Amino acid sequence: MNILTLFGERIAEFAVTVPSKGHKRFYIDAFLNIYGCLLGGIKKNIIDVLAGFYNQDAGGTGRYHPIGRRERMSIASCVAVDALSMADLAYDDIQYGTTLHPAGPVAAAILGLARRMPISGIQAIQAFQVGMEVECRMAVCMLGEKAGAEKGWFPTGITGGIGAASACGYLFGFNKEQMQTAQALAAVRACGNRGTHGSNAAMLVHAIAAESGYTAAALTANGFNCSPSALTGENGLIRQLAHTPNVEEALAGLGEVYVCESTSCKPYQYGFIAFAVIDCCEQLNRIIRECGRQPAKLTAFVSPDVYLLGREPDPQVVEAAAVSLKYLIQMAVLTPEYIYRELGTHFYPREYANGGLEVELVQDLQMTDEQARLYIEFTDTSTCEVFCSEAPGSPKNPMSTQMVKEKFLRLAMSRLEERDAVRLMTRLENIDEENTIKFLIQKWSSGKFDHHI
Structure with missing residues (x-):
């Protein structure tokens, strides 16, 4: 067995296992932060364009709505719109070691899957943890400092879909072989380069990654086939990008140490x-x-x-x-x-x-x-x-839980009454106690939740 085949199997095995380590508060803060970014971004012009396109493409007869919007479309399209809303303000998160923005694609895919099957709060947080970690480990392997890849690739677009597929696969209850298929299918649709910076397309990369990951897992659940070699083979994604894939570092401490926990919520609305x-x-x-x-x-x-x-x-x-x-x-x-x-x-x-x-x-x-x-x-x-010496929002100078909560309220109150924003924040802070995360995707009317939060 060659080293990349081993890498693919180890990553898939990790993704189908209930995480037993990690800091729960980190994932709750990260989820609270990214949902706040979604609330702040849902009414931007770029979202109007993408949501309008999907609504028109579906002939206005789609069954589902993006969060906070009235357009009707497929679940996959909702995932893309939600992910773009999370990214559009450039206020999401950053993993300095890989320059990934890992939370958005994974969270949007999980919320997409919640439209078709029941998902509890603890399941959502576990899947969030799995997806973010796979995304970061993949980035270390093929785009990290020692991997020899070109600098122009956009890491979120390259590995975000693989992380999103892993999160959805975890929720579907995939075995190792199914998880490898989903991850390989996501690799087939990996995309994104730094040439998009300074345009709407930079944020569209996040949307494509989220939708690709959700679709990859859903296709796998429906019996679609893809060889793991699309990701780890001689002509697969990793070898096409990385001259020297850094498998050793990408596997170091897998399941015991979480690379993604060095991700920081952004303190400013810039890169x-x-x-x-x-x-x-x-x-x-x-x-x-x-x-x-x-x-x-x-x-x-x-x-x-x-x-x-x-x-x-x-x-x-x-x-x-x-x-x-x-x-x-x-x-x-x-x-x-x-x-x-x-x-x-x-x-x-x-x-x-x-x-x-x-x-x-x-x-x-x-x-x-x-x-x-x-x-x-x-x-x-x-x-x-x-x-x-250490930028605000960097791993050694991260935002505190209190700062994340204050940021969430600033963003949420641009869409909700203060009372509803506070209630929503309280439920998100205790999401692991929720029987279902359905309250996060319920229909909206005139920019407000239809039902009491």
Whole structure:
């Protein structure tokens, strides 16, 4: 048996086993966070476009509704729309080691399956744990630092569907062979590259991953066949992407140590590349308030990967602004009150370009993705530096449960009355005690839940 075949079997065996380790609070917080992101995103224009397309494609006769919307479509289409709602604000989560956004595709697929079969809260959390871990382990194997893959692949699109298929397969009660089939089918539809950044398509990758994973598991349950070699064979996905698949690290401690638990909920509504520089800007804003000096030029030193992903100098659309470090630095210093607001409500590219604040981006080979340094030159010729050693939302500086709850309420109250938002949060915090998660997918009317939460 070759090493990749062994890897595939070990991952499948893990995915059909009830998880006995891990920190339950982490998964509850992660699920609370991603459901809050869904609530905040359901009325965005990009969701209108995708939901409208699926509704039209189904002739308006579909049986199911995406969460928080009235369009009618298939379950698979609902999964895609829900996943896009979770991703659209760029406020979801990040696993720094793989740059995955692992929660969304898995959660959306689980909620999709809940439309066709009963799922308890504890089953949902167990499946969530299984799916996120498979997703992260797959990413370590084929896209991690030692795997030799090209930098341009979008990890969430490549492995998100495999994680989603694993979560659904767990809930279906698959055996090892069925799980391998589902994971291989998801690998057939893996997609996503970094060229999508700065456009709607970047978020569509999340939707495709979720829908692919759900469909892969549902097809397997219906008897559809796919060889495991589509994932682990000589011509399978792993070998096509990774020159040196890192099987050893991907299997290390499997079932005992959970790689996915280093995933962090996002503290800002931007890509993870901005977290350290935004923290530096907040430090600078405190200095400005204390001394009254005005900055004339800022030089931001960041890691090579952050520089590569954030070097867009002149964004013309909001999606590009969300990953433009120059724009976000200007915004955070010139209008600091916007830091925690949705970017789409205050996108003014020309205003910042003409704001008199020069920003230069420099890559520093000694920096990690969680670090940034800001060198400031003030108008009176004085200078200073600020440094972020561990970005907010990074593994060593994660959001606390209280911060996740506050974030959830901010997002939920954009769609619900405060009373209903608090009740919903309480049920999600105790989701493992729920007999069914049906309350999360019930019909909505005029932007509000039809029934008492």
